[in-house]
Amino acid sequence: MTDFQPKSDFLATLIERGYVHQASDLAGLDALAAKGGVVAYVGYDCTAPSLHIGSLISIMMLAWLQRTGNKPIALMGGGTTRVGDPSGKDETRRILSIEDIEANKNGIQRVFSNLINFGNGTIDARMVDNAEWLAPLNYIEFLRDVGKHFSVNRMLAMDSAKLRLEREQELSFIEFNYMLLQSYDFVELARRYGCNLQMGGSDQWGNIVSGIDLGRRMGTHQLYALTCPLLTTASGAKMGKTASGAVWLNEDLLSAYEYWQYWRNTEDADVSRFLKLFTFLPMGEIVRLSALGGAEINEAKKVLATEATALVRGRAAAEAAADTARRAFELGETASSLPTVEIAAGEVDAGLGLLNAFLKAGLVSGTGEARRQIEGGGLKVNDNAVSDPRATLSRSDFNSDGAVKLSLGKKKHVLLKLV
């Protein structure tokens, strides 16, 4: 892959920035991309009300595709989610109701318009839902038209099924069918929209290639596959997980400030890779930032955080998050833009215990945890460590704006504000 010299901007960019893990026919795809002839899709399951950063790479691939003169399609798995993809999963996922799937779909769709332009022009992106053609399918017809092209022997040999079988874990028939549906999606998109490339995470390789195969058997034009690596951090953790859960792309599930913080806390060894994958910064700038050593690399992390946040949440939100962080961490100020929780003045006057104050602020999950954190020196009120679990909050702890700063550890701060 490294010795391939792409002629198209699309592949040149993707390869240079580290998006490419595996591809079915690089030369053929390159030729197509060089003349702006690629129509590529990525499918997204509707299993949660928002995508998280695990899906961000593939969205970036769609964005680059458009920026290099080709047409992206974002496919919502409104149909396939009713079945459940077994790829890379140990256990059967619970089957979601159709209402949940629809609600999730509505949440997921929102992110895309930040990164991709939708419309009716040749290069404008399309958003489609595979429920459109999967839901009305007739079982017998589907078996005759599509099912006959699949070999169970071959399907059993593919990783998604093989792993389950080897580990003697349940693989239900409904999941086993997922591959057929995803393959059929590819064919359907080829027929409807001239789609000729499917991209996705490396765990999707089997499903994608089997779609190419189905396309050939069902007489579509030549189809291509391109996968990106599944991301882990330099220290091996899966990306997108934090203490409080996934790193969501939607604002209502994770504030811009917290999203910015996620990127700010990137490990040194990941900075260069993430700048390439999760920003549109030109390579020259990335090379310069990546060369920063020691404490200076923090500058690069701030750029990464702001750029990555701007992509998904908008430039203004990203700048605001950066500013909040700068005040809180570098100037030691109590920035009024920190996450804020309101509290009734009467509650404070009645004598509010610190334990419960931290609980209200959402910094601890219970007073038990608050007690433990006090023992470990992890709780601070207005930057002063708390030592007495029986202490209470009083009016004098609040500043002139009627706010106290409660902190858990060095990074998590919440303002309690009187109302």
Next chain:
RNA sequence: GGGAGAAUGUCCCGAGCGGCAAAGGGGGCGGACUGUAAAUCCGCUGGCUAAGCCUUCGUAGGUUCGAGUCCUACUUCUCCCA
């Protein structure tokens, strides 16, 4: 259909002669060191109105002063035979 085994702390894996809030590990959180990094070291990791009280070992009963541990039934999963 017959036989054998398993289910443990609401993140996961996993020990547990009738005295158990229950070993150990991973993960996570906090502290120290740093640079809001990694690595390393230390502490914590059921809930609460907290020297006490309450609720936990698949479900429901039973034996016992006392049950995660013994008995019975049920549920689910795995394996072997058919």
